[in-house]
Amino acid sequence: MEKEITITQFAGELKKRLEDGKTVDCCKTELLRLADIITDKIGDEKIKVLWQD
Numbered sequence: 001m002e003k004e005i006t007i008t009q010f011a012g013e014l015k016k017r018l019e020d021g022k023t024v025d026c027c028k029t030e031l032l033r034l035a036d037i038i039t040d041k042i043g044d045e046k047i048k049v050l051w052q053d
Contacts, residue, residue: 010034 010030017024024031 007034007037 014024014027017027
């Protein structure tokens with residue numbers, strides 16, 4: 001079932017999954033959509049990362 005939720009709701013669900021030790025594999029399509037939105041809306045903003053290969 002596909003439904004629309006806010007980015008705030010989606011971010012909250014992602015944070016909860018990660019904090020609970022779950023994977024985000026279930027959200028691959030949505031994460032790709034989010035990446036497109038981020039690129040379009042706030043692509044020049046900075047973020048601190050701990051980069052891992």
